[in-house]
Amino acid sequence: MQHADSSITQYSAAANVRQPPPSTGPRFFYLQLAAALLVTFGLIGWLLTTRTAANPEGAASLAIELEVIGAVIASVFVAAVWLNLAITVIGWRRRTVSSEVRAGRLAEATLEGILIHNERAIIDANRALADMVGVDVSALIGRPMLELFANEQRAAVDEMSREQGAEFIEASLLCGGGAATPVELRSRTLEFEGQLAMITVIRDVSERKRAAERIRHLAHYDSLTDLPNRVLFWDRLHQALAMARRHNEQVAILCIDLDHFKEVNDTLGHAAGDRLLKEAAQRLRGSLRDSDTLARLGGDEFAVIMSNLREGTLAAECAKRIVEALSVTFDLDGNEAVIGASVGIALSNPAEEDDPETLLRCADLALYRAKTEGRGAFRFFAEEMNVRLQARKLLERQLRHAMIEGQFELYYQPQVEAGSWRILGVEALIRWRHPERGLIMPSEFVPLAEETGLIVPLGEWVLRTACKQAQPWGDLRLAVNLSATQFRQPGLEDAVARALAESGFDPQRLEVEVTETILLQDIEASLDALRKIKRLGVRIAMDDFGTGYSSLSYLRTFPFDKIKIDRSFVHDLGQTEEASAIVRAVVQLGRSLGIRTSAEGVETRTQADILLLDGCDEVQGYHFGLPMSVDELETMLLRSGTQPLSLPPSMTAA
Numbered sequence: 138m139q140h141a142d143s144s145i146t147q148y149s150a151a152a153n154v155r156q157p158p159p160s161t162g163p164r165f166f167y168l169q170l171a172a173a174l175l176v177t178f179g180l181i182g183w184l185l186t187t188r189t190a191a192n193p194e195g196a197a198s199l200a201i202e203l204e205v206i207g208a209v210i211a212s213v214f215v216a217a218v219w220l221n222l223a224i225t226v227i228g229w230r231r232r233t234v235s236s237e238v239r240a241g242r243l244a245e246a247t248l249e250g251i252l253i254h255n256e257r258a259i260i261d262a263n264r265a266l267a268d269m270v271g272v273d274v275s276a277l278i279g280r281p282m283l284e285l286f287a288n289e290q291r292a293a294v295d296e297m298s299r300e301q302g303a304e305f306i307e308a309s310l311l312c313g314g315g316a317a318t319p320v321e322l323r324s325r326t327l328e329f330e331g332q333l334a335m336i337t338v339i340r341d342v343s344e345r346k347r348a349a350e351r352i353r354h355l356a357h358y359d360s361l362t363d364l365p366n367r368v369l370f371w372d373r374l375h376q377a378l379a380m381a382r383r384h385n386e387q388v389a390i391l392c393i394d395l396d397h398f399k400e401v402n403d404t405l406g407h408a409a410g411d412r413l414l415k416e417a418a419q420r421l422r423g424s425l426r427d428s429d430t431l432a433r434l435g436g437d438e439f440a441v442i443m444s445n446l447r448e449g450t451l452a453a454e455c456a457k458r459i460v461e462a463l464s465v466t467f468d469l470d471g472n473e474a475v476i477g478a479s480v481g482i483a484l485s486n487p488a489e490e491d492d493p494e495t496l497l498r499c500a501d502l503a504l505y506r507a508k509t510e511g512r513g514a515f516r517f518f519a520e521e522m523n524v525r526l527q528a529r530k531l532l533e534r535q536l537r538h539a540m541i542e543g544q545f546e547l548y549y550q551p552q553v554e555a556g557s558w559r560i561l562g563v564e565a566l567i568r569w570r571h572p573e574r575g576l577i578m579p580s581e582f583v584p585l586a587e588e589t590g591l592i593v594p595l596g597e598w599v600l601r602t603a604c605k606q607a608q609p610w611g612d613l614r615l616a617v618n619l620s621a622t623q624f625r626q627p628g629l630e631d632a633v634a635r636a637l638a639e640s641g642f643d644p645q646r647l648e649v650e651v652t653e654t655i656l657l658q659d660i661e662a663s664l665d666a667l668r669k670i671k672r673l674g675v676r677i678a679m680d681d682f683g684t685g686y687s688s689l690s691y692l693r694t695f696p697f698d699k700i701k702i703d704r705s706f707v708h709d710l711g712q713t714e715e716a717s718a719i720v721r722a723v724v725q726l727g728r729s730l731g732i733r734t735s736a737e738g739v740e741t742r743t744q745a746d747i748l749l750l751d752g753c754d755e756v757q758g759y760h761f762g763l764p765m766s767v768d769e770l771e772t773m774l775l776r777s778g779t780q781p782l783s784l785p786p787s788m789t790a791a
């Protein structure tokens with residue numbers, strides 16, 4: 138870009154340097170010096186002439202010579218004073234000139250725009266300002282300076298530039314093509330070419346603003362999906378609820394949780410997990426109205442705020458779209474992942490003062506319900522969920538207390554060999570002897586213990602206690618359940634080894650029962666733990682076989698010692714041909730893989746006979762013995778040992 142030369146280089150105002158008076162220029166001093174010398178020599182000449190006239194014989198007396206010498210010395214002195222003065226002034230002048238040049242150069246070199254104006258008309262500007270505006274300096278001269286700023290800011294700029302000592306103000310500098318640059322400016326008065334003017338310094342703050350905006354964005358948006366984060370979500374929720382109250386409308390919060398996300402993360406890695414989250418965020422966005430807020434609250438947890446709702450059915454329709462969108466297979470760089478989503482919905486009540494925390498908690502409870510009722514679905518919040526939540530919290534407190542108080546007991550159920558009907562072993566089953574509620578079954582507290590992680594210390598207690606109690610029972614085998622949560626903790630194999638060492642229990646007598654859920658999570662870590670436990674000499678049984686989706690495929694991943702056929706198949710034996718076919722198939726599969734099979738939940742003689750006929754190796758169920766206390770079991774063992782049990786008539790569970 139061409140720039141007309143700025144006269145800013147010609148004045149020293151910007152550097153606050155005073156102009157020297159015109160009568161002190163170097164030429165003037167040289168003239169004065171010459172005049173002084175001329176006067177001196179003239180004076181000497183005149184003296185010599187007059188003295189010669191007064192003494193016509195030409196005899197120079199001593200007095201005359203002294204006068205002449207005095208005059209010469211005086212002249213040299215005057216000349217020296219003049220010379221010194223001249224050198225000082227010239228030096229000062231030189232410095233002054235270089236200050237001007239420097240000030241001019243500084244004005245040109247600075248990145249800040251500089252504007253000199255008088256009566257709001259631009260007198261001069263530097264190149265930086267011209268660059269900012271996108272014109273030549275010459276095009277700025279004479280223009281009203283307020284024209285450079287956005288319309289609505291002109292009054293403020295004007296006021297600032299009139300007020301001596303005003304602070305920096307922010308404004309938008311209008312640039313070519315209608316663009317505006319955010320700037321900061323401040324003015325001062327100065328003397329410019331003999332008159333009073335204003336100098337305004339204009340600083341481009343767009344980079345600073347962009348940095349501030351980036352920081353603000355990072356504080357409010359999730360960096361992976363670029364969706365609003367929890368902070369912004371709360372802000373929007375507060376606003377939405379306030380608006381809804383004013384307009385007598387409803388707000389819906391939808392809490393969304395991706396089903397099986399953890400498995401994808403664990404099996405395909407975190408990069409695949411991240412891609413899935415991004416894709417899920419896009420699908421979610423596509424299922425919503427433009428006015429809805431979609432936020433990522435953390436991990437695989439998303440939430441939606443739907444405002445201006447006149448009816449809750451809109452939220453249900455939206456939740457349905459979300460569930461459908463997320464159930465479509467994800468393609469993660471060639472790996473297919475099927476996840477799905479569960480949604481919990483809570484609606485605000487415009488007649489009441491809903492607080493955001495409660496509303497979100499309600500949506501969370503509804504989500505929890507959706508997940509526990511099978512996932513891939515949505516549920517609206519209902520008050521009874523709150524009641525259940527309170528009950529769960531109470532149970533959790535009591536559970537922790539029970540551990541400290543030692544309120545747990547082990548019951549043992551016989552495991553019987555098919556055909557000989559001898560007791561081969563026992564399965565340890567935990568019970569909670571509650572001081573007020575009596576004996577509580579594991580289905581009431583084991584899932585909660587798993588969720589809260591309490592199952593880890595509880596599971597260790599079971600292992601230690603069972604090994605100790607079963608130690609004196611001859612060569613009876615002992616089966617102990619291990620939960621998937623225990624496999625998530627490192628050092629499970631150490632806990633098993635410790636329990637064996639402490640009690641002196643023969644590892645060959647111990648069998649741990651695991652369900653396929655342990656292989657749904659970090660499969661490698663779980664297999665590693667299983668291998669280490671097996672290396673101790675302990676046997677591994679796959680429990681509840683047939684209830685999962687991939688029981689069969691997991692049989693290939695690890696050399697299980699036993700398959701326990703789930704009681705749901707045993708229950709229908711003799712009633713449906715299908716149940717018999719399944720049991721037969723599993724038994725044959727076990728045979729071909731060299732794995733023993735055991736049937737759970739045998740309640741009738743007929744079931745036992747069919748299982749024997751089908752080749753099942755072991756049976757377990759109420760028909761052969763209910764879970765019993767240590768005393769009951771020891772009494773039974775004392776009475777009849779592991780002799781063939783007299784098969785009691787069919788009985789039902791208590």
Ligand SMILES: Nc1nc2c(ncn2[C@@H]2O[C@@H]3COP(=O)(O)O[C@H]4[C@@H](O)[C@H](n5cnc6c(=O)[nH]c(N)nc65)O[C@@H]4COP(=O)(O)O[C@H]3[C@H]2O)c(=O)[nH]1
Nearest residue numbers: 566567578579580599618619620738739740758759764790
């Ligand atoms: N309907 C019917 N049921 C029968 C019959 N025979 C046995 N059962 C019940 O079936 C369950 C067998 O245990 P499981 O499948 O490992 O299922 C266990 C196991 O998954 C879990 N559990 C029990 N004790 C422990 C433990 O110490 N640690 C862990 N992690 N889980 C345990 O709790 C579940 C339930 O235990 P229990 O209530 O003791 O229920 C036991 C047992 O009482 C029958 O003929 N008919």
